[in-house]
Amino acid sequence: MNRTTFDTPVRLRTLATAGALAMTGLLVLMPADASAQDMGMQMTEELEPPRLDWNPNDPRIGLSAGWRDADEAIWNLTKLASMWRPEGFFNPENPGDSDFSNTDIAFAGDFMFQGSYHGFKIYDISNPSSPVLRTAVVCPGGQGDVSVYGNLLVLSSQSPRARLDCGVGGVEETVSDIRVKGVRIFDISNIDAPQQVAVVQSCRGSHTHTILKSPNDDENLYVYIQGTSPPRPADELAGCVAEQDDPNTSYFRIEVVRVPLANPAAAEIVNEPRIFADEQGDIRGLNPGGVPVPGAQQSRPTNQCHDITTYPALGLAGGACSGNGILLDVTDPANPVRVSEVADPNFAYWHSATFNNDGSSVLFTDEWGGGSSPRCRATDPATWGANAIFSRDENNRMELEGYYKLPVPQTDTENCVAHNGSLIPVPGRDIKVQAWYQGGVSVLDFTDPANAFEIAYFDRGPISEDQIYTGGYWSTYWYNGRIYGAEISRGIDVFELEPSEHLSANEIAAAEAVILDEFNAQMQPMFEWEDTPVVARAYLDQLERGGRILASRAQAVDRVLSSVESGRMNAGQLREVASDLEADALAVDNLELGGDAETLAKLASVLRGIAAM
Amino acid sequence: MTRLHFRSRARIPIGLVASLSVVFGLAACASGPRPSPSTGSPTPDASAPSGTPAPTVVQPGAPGEAGRVVTVEGIASQERPSWTQADADFMAGMIHHHAQALQMTALIPERSASAGVHQMGLRMEISQRDEIRLMQDWLEQRGLPYADVVLEEGPMQGTMRGMMDHGAAGHDMSSMAGDAMDGGLMAMPGMLSPDQMEELRTSTGDAFDQRFLEFMIQHHTGALVMVEELLSVPGAAQDTRVSDFAGDVDADQRAEIDRMRMLLAQYR
Structure with a gap:
């Protein structure tokens, strides 16, 4: 989606501050009281909340109204x-x-x-x-x-x-x-x-x-x-x-x-x-x-x-x-x-x-x-x-x-x-x-x-x-x-x-x-993912999306997962690719891979999990 | 100079009321003064997707007691509480009450010397403006007359943008600033007297700010009394919108009173 930045030279000041400036010429830059410190806010100067940026062609703009038949x-x-x-x-x-x-x-x-x-x-x-x-x-x-x-x-x-x-x-x-x-x-x-x-x-x-x-x-x-x-x-x-x-x-x-x-x-x-x-x-x-x-x-x-x-x-x-x-x-x-x-x-x-x-x-x-x-x-x-x-x-x-x-x-x-x-x-x-x-x-x-x-x-x-x-x-x-x-x-x-x-x-x-x-959204469960090919592929997609995995390594992961998916699991190959990924994770800073050792390690862990099944 | 205009207008869409009374068996409309219910045809339901089985409708009993299976029609025929005169008076009266607060905050730009009062007042305008619209909508949906409070565009235009966008339909330019004083509205708790308003209009600087805070505390305290009085009327605040709104007014104005007391402390 094509996003454009709203390029405004002067950021919109808050209503209150703009009002003070425009209407009275008085601008008293002082905390309204000491409670900001009490509350743990690190605020020493006046706020200028940013205005919203949006894509002017966003299809959500201009939808027609209706209770039952809105656009x-x-x-x-x-x-x-x-x-x-x-x-x-x-x-x-x-x-x-x-x-x-x-x-x-x-x-x-x-x-x-x-x-x-x-x-x-x-x-x-x-x-x-x-x-x-x-x-x-x-x-x-x-x-x-x-x-x-x-x-x-x-x-x-x-x-x-x-x-x-x-x-x-x-x-x-x-x-x-x-x-x-x-x-x-x-x-x-x-x-x-x-x-x-x-x-x-x-x-x-x-x-x-x-x-x-x-x-x-x-x-x-x-x-x-x-x-x-x-x-x-x-x-x-x-x-x-x-x-x-x-x-x-x-x-x-x-x-x-x-x-x-x-x-x-x-x-x-x-x-x-x-x-x-x-x-x-x-x-x-x-x-x-x-x-x-x-x-x-x-x-x-x-x-x-x-x-x-x-x-x-x-x-x-x-x-x-x-x-x-x-x-x-x-x-x-x-x-x-x-x-x-x-x-x-x-x-x-x-x-x-x-x-x-x-x-x-x-x-x-x-x-x-x-x-x-x-x-x-x-x-x-x-x-x-x-x-x-x-x-x-x-x-x-x-x-x-x-x-x-x-x-x-x-x-x-x-x-x-x-x-x-x-x-x-x-x-x-x-x-x-x-x-x-x-x-x-x-x-x-x-x-x-x-x-x-x-x-x-x-x-x-x-x-x-x-x-x-x-x-x-x-x-x-x-x-x-x-x-x-x-x-x-x-x-x-x-x-x-x-x-x-x-x-x-x-x-x-x-x-x-x-x-x-x-x-219940207000009693949050902790999600756990089983070690399955689709979870491994989810991590692989994330790594590939960001260019954070060696192309050859990504191909190797895809190969071993394809084997598993077609019912030809080779635990040894899975562990081998996992080891390579773990080595990549350790060397991540040298590989110019965006430094995402965590996802590499997660992917390796899932492969080992699949191998252990 | 920002000024307020008022005008009363009655919009009573009779057809709406007629069908409402049947669908929900609003015999209790009798406790609401106007308009009186009349008969009409229930609106056909266009919602139930064809082919899906009708749901079981259950009305449980009190704890430990058995519930019962009911029909939609059976529930609709049970008397549901309607708005009462006290609810309508509260909503209509609070529009005027809020409007006086807007008359007061409109004086801030030219008279106040306090950043705290500026911030408080301008935000108060936003929330009271929103609430006035909510009350107007509630009254309009029930076919009741309400005061159409319109803020005239003025030097505050830049800061009021967005508020004018959704102002009540129609800008009545027949200026009648001060109308909140008319028609016995002075009787509402906390309303400033003409003398008090005049005192505000003629003071500036610290003197204005101190008076403003004192008077607005008086004014807000009156709103708390209005909520308390509403809740003490049997049968009142059974309407969800009214009870939720009364609760919001209570919470907001208590918070603002606390705030204004803190601001006021520096003048004493």
């Missing part, structure tokens, strides 16, 4: 299926009726679980090209974040209308014991008749939640509740405290729910950890919010987490907590402990976190504008409402490497900002498929966290060219070989990756070979 643009993907929301689960007269919005998705076996503000839906995806809606569950709550573990399904509820009995009639009383703000737990062992087995009530409700099945606890599932609504009155739920300066305030914490797997009905809150506390014990220890330096984004204060992603294999969780990105040690799942934090002058609202597979990078998203606003316009800075990608060292220190924002402007009637996504398990690369609301789907490569770039996309025109209807993709996740997109206002879309200059057929096949029993 579409697609690159390096194939759309396999689209399913409209079922009758009764949308408002035919209002595309943006948030009582019915589709939200997050989770997967188990042949089923996809689609959360919504109106309940959840279960799709049979045994044929991904033709999903079948199996069960639709009516249970209003909002926002209907959904997770699955074994026979349990967890659903977030935060709307004042949510009822214990899943009724649609709302809760009229301002104080009521039938209102549900917290998490619902369902037994889904009968996929046709989910049973609600528990409701765990919390003070600020559950905007999102995160499950954690710790390798250190076989008897319980843990659920971290991230509540974001104003605390409810104490006469509705004892112990809730709305005052932020009260030591028992319901702000500045998450709730930890323990769900006994043998008796999920006994689920209860076992901890309300003050994970933002500083060393002096001040529970308001992190970002107080505001504008840390002139020109910076206005950040929300860190009094809640918006979402947390646990990574049980690393014993860690990444928290996107309003004004900060944090890392938690979750080896003791009931007692998460903060081990580091970052702030960023371009971030308005830390929204979600994704680790790369080995945990050396952490990608945080910024939901600037809250998801209902157009934040991908040509005038919006390229580092606002974007992903910020940090490297992580063995001491859990994080350092900013770069940003990634949807690299094409959207219209001002398309709500658009960085949102939910998941890794695509291509061995040797960090690739993520990500939802941008009405900005569509963008697949990005962030193997080099300082230079992330797009390798595939899908986009529809706006729902309307006159009004913003909250719509577009809430989540786009990879599950067992396909990309599933949960569209807020339209329904479900399923995509397949297409080979391109950026991604080979072997790399796609290697990703498709990774099969999971379950997938």
